[in-house]
Amino acid sequence: MADQKDSKPLMTGYMMSTQLMEVDGCNRCQECMKWCPTFAVRQDRPGITPMYKNARWRELMAKSHSLRAKIFGAKPLSDDEMKVFTEDTYSCTTCGVCGTVCEAGIKTVELWEAMRPNLVKRGDGPVGKQPFFPKLIKGDRNPYMAKQEERLCWVPKDAKVQESGELVYFAGCTAAYRQQALGVATVRILNNLNVDFAMLGKDEWCCASALIRTGQREVMAEHAVHNIDALKDAGAKNVLFACAGCLRNAAIDWPMWYEGYIPYETMPLSVFLRDKIRKGEVEYKIPLNYRFTYHDPCHNGRHLMHLKGKDWAFEAPRECVQSIPGVKFQEMVRNRALQRCCGAGGGVKAGIPDLAMDCAKARVQDATDIQAEVVASTCPFCRLNLIDGRNAAKSPIKMVDIVEMMAASMGLDTTIPENPYTKFQSQDVLVCTPTECKLDTVERKEPGKDLVGEAH
Amino acid sequence: MAFYTLGLTFNLVILLTVIVLAVWIYGIYFNFKKWGLGSTGYHDQLRNSFWLFLATWIHEAFKDGIWVFLRTVVLDVLLLRRTLARSPVRWAMHMSMFYGFLMLAALSGLGLMIDIVEHFNLLGLEEQAAMAKDLLSLPFDIFGYLLLFGATIAISRRILLKFVRDNTSAYDAFLIGAVFLITVTGFYAEWMRGNSFLLGNAFSYPIYAPHFALIHTVLALGLFAFILPWSKYIHVIATPMTLLANRGGE
Numbered sequence: 004m005a006d007q008k009d010s011k012p013l014m015t016g017y018m019m020s021t022q023l024m025e026v027d028g029c030n031r032c033q034e035c036m037k038w039c040p041t042f043a044v045r046q047d048r049p050g051i052t053p054m055y056k057n058a059r060w061r062e063l064m065a066k067s068h069s070l071r072a073k074i075f076g077a078k079p080l081s082d083d084e085m086k087v088f089t090e091d092t093y094s095c096t097t098c099g100v101c102g103t104v105c106e107a108g109i110k111t112v113e114l115w116e117a118m119r120p121n122l123v124k125r126g127d128g129p130v131g132k133q134p135f136f137p138k139l140i141k142g143d144r145n146p147y148m149a150k151q152e153e154r155l156c157w158v159p160k161d162a163k164v165q166e167s168g169e170l171v172y173f174a175g176c177t178a179a180y181r182q183q184a185l186g187v188a189t190v191r192i193l194n195n196l197n198v199d200f201a202m203l204g205k206d207e208w209c210c211a212s213a214l215i216r217t218g219q220r221e222v223m224a225e226h227a228v229h230n231i232d233a234l235k236d237a238g239a240k241n242v243l244f245a246c247a248g249c250l251r252n253a254a255i256d257w258p259m260w261y262e263g264y265i266p267y268e269t270m271p272l273s274v275f276l277r278d279k280i281r282k283g284e285v286e287y288k289i290p291l292n293y294r295f296t297y298h299d300p301c302h303n304g305r306h307l308m309h310l311k312g313k314d315w316a317f318e319a320p321r322e323c324v325q326s327i328p329g330v331k332f333q334e335m336v337r338n339r340a341l342q343r344c345c346g347a348g349g350g351v352k353a354g355i356p357d358l359a360m361d362c363a364k365a366r367v368q369d370a371t372d373i374q375a376e377v378v379a380s381t382c383p384f385c386r387l388n389l390i391d392g393r394n395a396a397k398s399p400i401k402m403v404d405i406v407e408m409m410a411a412s413m414g415l416d417t418t419i420p421e422n423p424y425t426k427f428q429s430q431d432v433l434v435c436t437p438t439e440c441k442l443d444t445v446e447r448k449e450p451g452k453d454l455v456g457e458a459h
Numbered sequence: 460m461a462f463y464t465l466g467l468t469f470n471l472v473i474l475l476t477v478i479v480l481a482v483w484i485y486g487i488y489f490n491f492k493k494w495g496l497g498s499t500g501y502h503d504q505l506r507n508s509f510w511l512f513l514a515t516w517i518h519e520a521f522k523d524g525i526w527v528f529l530r531t532v533v534l535d536v537l538l539l540r541r542t543l544a545r546s547p548v549r550w551a552m553h554m555s556m557f558y559g560f561l562m563l564a565a566l567s568g569l570g571l572m573i574d575i576v577e578h579f580n581l582l583g584l585e586e587q588a589a590m591a592k593d594l595l596s597l598p599f600d601i602f603g604y605l606l607l608f609g610a611t612i613a614i615s616r617r618i619l620l621k622f623v624r625d626n627t628s629a630y631d632a633f634l635i636g637a638v639f640l641i642t643v644t645g646f647y648a649e650w651m652r653g654n655s656f657l658l659g660n661a662f663s664y665p666i667y668a669p670h671f672a673l674i675h676t677v678l679a680l681g682l683f684a685f686i687l688p689w690s691k692y693i694h695v696i697a698t699p700m701t702l703l704a705n706r707g708g709e
Contacts, residue, residue, distance in 0.1 A: 110708065
């Protein structure tokens with residue numbers, strides 16, 4: 004006997020009518036299955052692939068909206084089938100490679116992100132630890148249960164950071180509380196280049212990517228509106244991001260929640276730095292004698308390429324890496340628009356951590372296959388997951404951010420001042436003497452504390 | 460030679476054609492209405508309307524201007540650029556099936572028009588209509604072979620490639636099988652009439668040619684009107700519309 008929840012039809016309200024059409028537009032060519040990073044590590048579950056998710060959505064919707072349902076009445080949805088469909092829908096990192104290769108031109112990231120709130124509203128999603136996101140983010144304005152007034156606690160005393168200005172650096176929660184080396188390196192480079200810039204401090208709220216990715220949209224509006232208003236109040240004309248997840252949200256998601264005029268441009272830090280490199284303003288002092296490869300973060304690459312172009316998305320970070328003396332650079336087989344996702348995005352790291360781990364191991368293997376010693380990237384969250392994957396795979400490969408690479412090679416002091424979050428720092432770092440830089444790993448001093456990993 | 464058999468008359472065929480078209484149009488309306496269950500924009504309220512689906516689609520398709528729309532029509536809908544980028548074999552298959560199917564459908568429509576002109580001797584063009592009908596047999600053959608070529612690749616892929624075969628559902632098998640069957644019956648009907656482009660009268664059997672042609676017609680119209688709009692095969696309509704709405708997905 005169907006209970007009350009069974010009688011609820013599939014919700015469609017968060018999907019645009021053209022997205023409902025897109026579901027029917029899938030011609031089952033199977034191309035997405037060849038590229039899907041989660042299916043690559045879960046071959047026994049074709050249901051997680053776009054082709055099967057579309058087919059399943061069609062079937063579930065047909066129970067209430069087919070010609071048969073109109074004539075004979077709607078069929079109830081069972082808990083079991085909704086549970087399977089929900090797990091399949093959330094076993095997706097929203098990396099978007101399926102959309103890149105889709106013959107029908109389906110905008111898959113937007114499609115999955117529109118399916119999820121319907122599942123949330125019906126009471127089927129989200130999964131794992133994802134339900135904590137709204138409460139954490141609304142309560143603390145960041146997912147790490149950290150204090151907003153300590154957002155800039157990592158900024159060195161001698162660093163020059165303004166409270167307002169035309170150029171603003173939006174650090175993001177992970178750089179502020181968990182990968183402060185990235186924040187320090189960014190500030191040091193900008194200071195070294197004599198660039199005047201501002202930071203929002205406690206007025207910088209979480210970009211709320213985790214909420215959008217997991218279909219929990221209720222707190223999103225507050226964060227989008229607040230951050231845009233804060234940037235406008237600071238007088239921003241150009242906003243720099245060293246976090247791919249924050250960048251995607253600021254460039255693509257926030258504007259959809261904001262009704263007013265947005266007077267600033269959003270820009271990856273790599274593009275800004277490349278411009279400085281091309282002008283000859285960046286002076287390197289120490290070579291980085293390692294074999295590097297570059298992992299394209301989905302949010303900074305495939306998601307951004309339609310908005311900002313492939314040059315910004317793929318070429319700028321590569322130029323930054325290759326500009327550093329001593330770097331031996333080689334591409335992984337899957338790169339740029341067809342890269343393999345690290346596995347952390349779409350809420351998967353918090354929702355289905357073993358899946359995120361297996362994807363990360365697969366990406367680490369990609370780097371191992373080309374004998375890379377270091378994987379460079381521009382996403383703190385990719386880096387975090389790849390480090391976890393590397394540790395699980397017992398691989399010697401290190402993961403660093405290109406901003407930290409540049410700061411190290413420029414001979415800048417990237418020491419993080421002691422602060423309440425020092426004990427949570429855990430990452431690969433470059434430790435430099437005046438003549439050479441060596442790779443090292445900083446282990447976390449205090450376990451636990453994070454209830455959930457942030458999701459991008 | 461008799462074109463109509465088993466008690467079918469010209470008027471009855473016209474009536475059946477109208478019914479089939481009406482069912483097909485209603486099927487398309489039904490799908491548009493179903494798609495109208497979505498919203499008209501990101502986080503917009505629900506509208507639940509056939510007309511607002513159309514309005515949303517037009518808004519999305521023309522968002523970047525008429526030139527982007529036209530470019531998408533040519534490069535993505537007519538030349539299947541995205542398919543070519545991924546697999547030249549699949550592109551050849553899709554192009555053959557797409558143009559074979561489209562042109563045969565167009566030629567069938569044209570043939571029906573000419574039939575009407577001939578039957579009612581409209582404008583006194585009965586003789587010319589009969590001659591024009593004869594001229595259609597060559598393009599019918601050419602596009603028929605094109606469709607057969609595409610359908611053969613499709614079936615071969617599903618049989619020979621393990622990954623493709625493993626992920627082939629009953630839906631896929633039915634659609635490809637049906638297209639293949641319809642194409643083959645169409646050819647056989649032509650061969651029985653004895654006026655095949657390549658085979659001449661090698662299979663000529665005029666007495667039963669109308670019967671076989673009827674089987675072919677029933678299968679083709681059945682797939683067109685009674686299955687296509689009511690099943691996942693609506694992708695034949697939805698895929699080009701998706702490409703246009705998403706400006707080629709680029």
